[in-house]
Amino acid sequence: MAHAHSVKRHKGLMDWLTTVDHKKIAILYLLAGGLFFGIGGIEAILIRLQLIKPMNDFVSAQTFNELITMHGTTMIFLGVMPVIFALMNAVIPLQIGARDVAFPFLNSLGFWTFLFGGLLLNLSWIMGGAPDAGWTAYTPLSTHTYSTTHGVDFYTVGLQIAGLGTLIGGINFLATIITMRAPGMSFMRMPMFTWTSFITSAMILFAFPAVTVGLVLLSFDRILGANFFEVANGGNPVLWQHIFWIFGHPEVYILILPAFGVISEVIPTFSRKRLFGYSSMVFATILIAFLGFMVWAHHMFTTGLGPVANALFSIATMLIAVPTGIKIFNWLFTMWGGQIRFTSPNLFAIGFIPTFVMGGVTGVMLASAPADYQFHDTYFVVAHFHYVIVGALVSGILAGLHYWWPKMFGRMLNETLGKLSFWFFIIGFHLTFFVQHFLGLMGMQRRVFTYLPNQNFDTLNLISTIGAITMGIGVIFFLINAIVTATKPKGVANDPWEDGRTLEWAIPSPPPEYNFKQIPLVRGIDAYWKEKMAGNKEMTPAEPIGPIHMPSPTILPFVMSVGIFIAGLGFMFSKESFSNSFMSLIFNNWIVVIIGLVITFGSMLLRSLYDDHGWHIEVEELEEEGVKA
Amino acid sequence: MKLSITIMVAVLVVVFAIGVYVLIKFRRKKGQTEIPEQVEGNFKLEIIWTVIPLILVFILAVPTVQQIFAFGDDHYNEKGSVQVKVTSHQYWWEFEYPQYGVNTAQELIIPTGKNIAFELKTADVLHSFWVPSLSGKMDTNPDGTINRFSFSTDKEGVYRGKCAELCGASHALMEFKVKAVSPDSFDKWVTAMKAPAVLPKDQALAETFKNSCLSCHAVGDQGGPVAPNLTGIGSRESVAGILLNEGQDGGKPVKENLKTWLEDPQAVKQGNKMPAPKDLGLTDEQIDGIADYLANYKLEY
Incomplete structure (x- = not known):
């Protein structure tokens, strides 16, 4: 296969470091996201073990604060986001009938900056202490006066680098979806997962700059002695809360919208019906995204913003219930009159609905500011957002992974193990978090490393910890499933679930590196289903067979990210006094920062000056493979 | 709050009922091969599940706004506060x-x-x-x-x-x-708080207490404002807020709690600002003496 192009194709590790193929980048995202998800999960289990009984001393108060900070930060930025990007990378180009994303080079750059940012953040565990000010890093607790280790520096610098990757990814998907849809695929014929990913990418575009600004200001305060949040010098800590939540609330929708998309793909497939109320689903998604930017201050009802702000943000927040409700009913009525099959992806998708509804109703309860004065910063909030981010979102992701696994890897996941992991996960989940509603109502505040006995907290906390372990077992089943499946031979059909509706099911699993030999012609919503119903086995091509232009693999994105990583480390330790005079010399004189930046900008220069026009897969090679298939 | 819980439970019941019905009624049966009708949507239904939630939100919004403004009223300078x-x-x-x-x-x-x-x-x-x-x-x-x-x-x-x-x-x-x-007891408490400080009877211990403790803490009219005021600490319900005294669930005698605290404040509250009395040069005897004195420093009210 590689006869004519051996120069352009790397093998082994080098292949993975240089790839610009969206399908391989998807797998990289999945592996890296899975790694961080595992770390965050272990942190969660440690947290629950500490809280298993009152006045426990399993970990110290300081360690506990580091654990909760890293658990939240890791799960949101480094665990769930990349796995969502894995799904988007694996599926979007296939769903819209494209051969890759709009900017394959940027795609690779986005992954590597995310990975190096995440690694930098987690290095804090072995380099003098993890961040300890909560994932929200409220000032003044996160300023240099009250958090004296480098922990929060790892947080600000690590997240800036990782956030760069997310922003790049978001822009890339916007461009891809706008410009690279196959002929006939109008916006209102796009699959729902593509739609929600599109909206999510737009939200990333607006939300991530906000947090980047916040993180830059905070790192300037901490490292360069600026005064943005220093009260004594005229700074204002409430400002941080605004900046953080102007990003932080849209972030929640950035996470959940793609899960909505997954559910909107999985449920129709396994009900053998088209999505009920497609256009209202699109409309609801856009409305949620829009309102999502208008509600950030509902995280700050007890900050003291005054009644006018609290009233407006209360009502804006409650309004989000309306479009979300539309979605729930549409899913239910998609199943209505269908023929539901309880495969493992569909189990996760069906489990998603009640869990999300429960997270939603507690959300409306929290939206009411007077009630929030009680609920705020208690375990009620912890229960609420875990219902949304774990019970719903992670279920959605697992549904998506089970659903598209054969497309990504060419192998079906084992159904028995899949069902086992579903039941352990969902039962463990509700055991862990349902009781936390009551803990919150009974007065247990969040982020406490321990609690006094005789408050009726003991049994509920014990149940919660047992639930967390059960949930952990569910995740381990999934891991075993993935490993066992990887040892099986490839070879599933194009449409292994038999009722696939969208374009990705029209091509081999896994798809060849160019995806579509001929770009398909789209003749309606659920393009592949439409052809199947018309009696066609394949999509109608929109072009004759011709040479396919491919982007060249390149190591530059990896090198650029290494450069940023080095510069970030250099910046963080620029004011450190080292015992070693050589270290002092290179860090305190900004030499490390300069080296890092030279590497990054040098690579950018190289990329700009050296024209790489890519290469072509010739017609003969395509036909040769056609014969094989 | 009760209203919101009621509405939300009602919503849960409706959604779950539809969900359970659908999951039971529309499972795929063996040998079922015909393709179900591909329904595009239903305009009436869409309107229903947009309008009803809107009404519910409105019902919830009215009392919410009322309460927000009631809570936001400033009573600080009101008479009788x-x-x-x-x-x-x-x-x-x-x-x-x-x-x-x-x-x-x-x-x-x-x-x-x-x-x-x-x-x-x-x-x-x-x-x-x-x-x-x-x-x-x-x-x-x-x-x-x-x-x-x-x-x-x-x-x-x-x-x-x-x-x-x-x-x-x-x-x-x-x-x-x-x-x-009761308001009467409160007045008595205020009077007792304003009474001159009671210092340890033992002259030497009183000196130690003044030099080591009162540089930050205060009792009555003496001492500094940096650390918690200790006036009448013997009659409080807890030491340091978390070592509960007798009378509370799982409480211990005041003196025992004071000693636990004084022997190693960091062990009770990691990261608190109080230097350990031992590091200030206090002997076990002196710590015991101060604990005893503080435990008996009670206010009548």
């Missing part, structure tokens, strides 16, 4: 009663039936002032963003107070007590 300036510290609470010229810590004494108007601020990082049984919480911010709110209670008793905003290592242990007493 008892003003309390709350200052939060890592990890203790300072309560100042400007109308009475009294300052105390860790235990807030309030008269029943009166409006207690708080002015909240912090001396260091953000904290949040919360007495779950009596009211919602309010953040304590630095100067410039100081908050006011108020509550009242008619029931005498001891209420648990907490810090609800992550504030450092011992955030979990930053508890305090609220003791609601």
Whole structure:
């Protein structure tokens, strides 16, 4: 296969470091996201073990604060986001009938900056202490006066680098979806997962700059002695809360919208019906995204913003219930009159609905500011957002992974193990978090490393910890499933679930590196289903067979990210006094920062000056493979 | 709050009922091969499940807005309000009663039936002032963003107070007590607080106490404002807010709690600012003496 192009194709590790193929980048995202998800999960289990009984001393108060900070930060930025990007990378180009994303080079750059940012953040565990000010890093607790280790520096610098990757990814998907849809695929014929990913990418575009600004200001305060949040010098800590939540609330929708998309793909497939109320689903998604930017201050009802702000943000927040409700009913009525099959992806998708509804109703309860004065910063909030981010979102992701696994890897996941992991996960989940509603109502505040006995907290906390372990077992089943499946031979059909509706099911699993030999012609919503119903086995091509232009693999994105990583480390330790005079010399004189930046900008220069026009897969090679298939 | 729970439970019931019905009725049966009807949607249904939630939101929004504005009213300078300036510290609470010229810590004494108007601020990082049984919480911010709110209670008793905003290592242990007493007792308490300080009877111990403790702490009219006021600590419900005294569930004698604290403050509250008495050169005997003295420093009210 590689006869004519051996120069352009790397093998082994080098292949993975240089790839610009969206399908391989998807797998990289999945592996890296899975790694961080595992770390965050272990942190969660440690947290629950500490809280298993009152006045426990399993970990110290300081360690506990580091654990909760890293658990939240890791799960949101480094665990769930990349796995969502894995799904988007694996599926979007296939769903819209494209051969890759709009900017394959940027795609690779986005992954590597995310990975190096995440690694930098987690290095804090072995380099003098993890961040300890909560994932929200409220000032003044996160300023240099009250958090004296480098922990929060790892947080600000690590997240800036990782956030760069997310922003790049978001822009890339916007461009891809706008410009690279196959002929006939109008916006209102796009699959729902593509739609929600599109909206999510737009939200990333607006939300991530906000947090980047916040993180830059905070790192300037901490490292360069600026005064943005220093009260004594005229700074204002409430400002941080605004900046953080102007990003932080849209972030929640950035996470959940793609899960909505997954559910909107999985449920129709396994009900053998088209999505009920497609256009209202699109409309609801856009409305949620829009309102999502208008509600950030509902995280700050007890900050003291005054009644006018609290009233407006209360009502804006409650309004989000309306479009979300539309979605729930549409899913239910998609199943209505269908023929539901309880495969493992569909189990996760069906489990998603009640869990999300429960997270939603507690959300409306929290939206009411007077009630929030009680609920705020208690375990009620912890229960609420875990219902949304774990019970719903992670279920959605697992549904998506089970659903598209054969497309990504060419192998079906084992159904028995899949069902086992579903039941352990969902039962463990509700055991862990349902009781936390009551803990919150009974007065247990969040982020406490321990609690006094005789408050009726003991049994509920014990149940919660047992639930967390059960949930952990569910995740381990999934891991075993993935490993066992990887040892099986490839070879599933194009449409292994038999009722696939969208374009990705029209091509081999896994798809060849160019995806579509001929770009398909789209003749309606659920393009592949439409052809199947018309009696066609394949999509109608929109072009004759011709040479396919491919982007060249390149190591530059990896090198650029290494450069940023080095510069970030250099910046963080620029004011450190080292015992070693050589270290002092290179860090305190900004030499490390300069080296890092030279590497990054040098690579950018190289990329700009050296024209790489890519290469072509010739017609003969395509036909040769056609014969094989 | 009750209204919101009722509405939400109703919503849950409706959605779950539809869900269960669908999952039972529309499973794929063996040998079922025909393709189900591909329904595009239903305009009427869409309208129904848009309008009904909108109405529910409206029903919820009206009382919400009313209560927000009621809660936001400033009663601080109203006649008959008892003003309390709350200052939060890592990890203790300072309560100042400007109308009475009294300052105390860790235990807030309030008269029943009166409006207690708080002015909240912090001396260091953000904290949040919360007495779950009596009211919602309010953040304590630095100067410039100081908050006011108020509550009242008619029931005498001891209420648990907490810090609800992550504030450092011992955030979990930053508890305090609220003791609601009759207005008469409250007046007596104020008088007792303003009485001259009672110092240890033993002259040498009194010197040690003055030199080692009163540089930061205060009793009565003596000492400094840096650390919690100790006037009448023997009659409080807890030591350091979390070592509960006799009379509380799982409480221990005051003296025992004071000794636990004095022997190693860091072991009780990691990261607190008090130097260990032993590091200040106090002997076990002196610590025992001071614990004994403080345990017996009680106020009559």
